[in-house]
Amino acid sequence: MMHSDAGLQAASGVKAEAPRMRARLGRQLMTLPEQIAEHIFAAIEHGEYAPGERIREEALAEQFEVSRGPVREALRILEKDSVVDIVPNRGAHVTQLAIKEVRDIFEIRRDLIGAMVRRLDRRNTSFIASIAAGVRELETLVKEPGAGDAYLAVSDRLACLLAEGAGNERLAAILGSLARQTRRYSRLGLATAARRQQSALTWRMFLKTLTAGEVGSAVAALESLIDASMQEAVRQLQAAGNVARTKDLLQ
Structure with a gap:
């Protein structure tokens, strides 16, 4: 399993310059789900996911070399900030705000x-x-x-x-x-x-x-x-x- 931040940055298709909002606001260390959330957010921000597009847990788990649990928790973090919507039986989708x-x-x-x-x-x-x-x-x-x-x-x-x-x-x-x-x-x-x-x-x-x-x-x-x-x-x-x-x- 790849649990280090360096490993996350090395994953293909992820922006190395992912913003670290929580760390900048006083958190010295981020949990694994928080690290993954930052990278997913960077991908959304840079247009790698379109508004309304589904974010597949299994693909991200394979990309980051982690189980689906940390990915699921990362998506919940993004849901709290209205970056993604999680719909039962339909998965997580990038929000499309009016x-x-x-x-x-x-x-x-x-x-x-x-x-x-x-x-x-x-x-x-x-x-x-x-x-x-x-x-x-x-x-x-x-x-x-x-x-x-x-x-x-x-x-x-x-x-x-x-x-x-x-x-x-x-x-x-x-x-x-x-x-x-x-x-x-x-x-x-x-x-x-x-x-x-x-x-x-x-x-x-x-x-x-x-x-x-x-x-x-x-x-x-x-x-x-x-x-x-x-x-x-x-x-x-x-x-x-x-x-x-x-x-x-x-x-």
């Missing part, structure tokens, strides 16, 4: 941002330095064509740093779950170079206002980030839906 659901989840994230930012310690120099380093990375990446994945990864890391900095584990866990639920759609929201450039400018404004003690303005900056990603994601989902309906009418 546009209203996407809006609702983004809005909940936005509403919780204020509670997080107000708990941040702007006098913690190492914390501020970490945020500043991430913002500089974003500003570098916007100059590079085709850097969408890298930009999203740094944005994700910054969000995790902020959640950790709030010092409230329950709030961090909720924000982590919401981030996972919206990550596929955040990717759509940052798909264009223009959107990434605007995002980097907003992150810079957040850092400037946070360090100046302008908490209300810092909250507003992060709220605008979430709103902009939501609006672009919805726009692209609507466009994709219109294309699909047009194809159906032509067939």
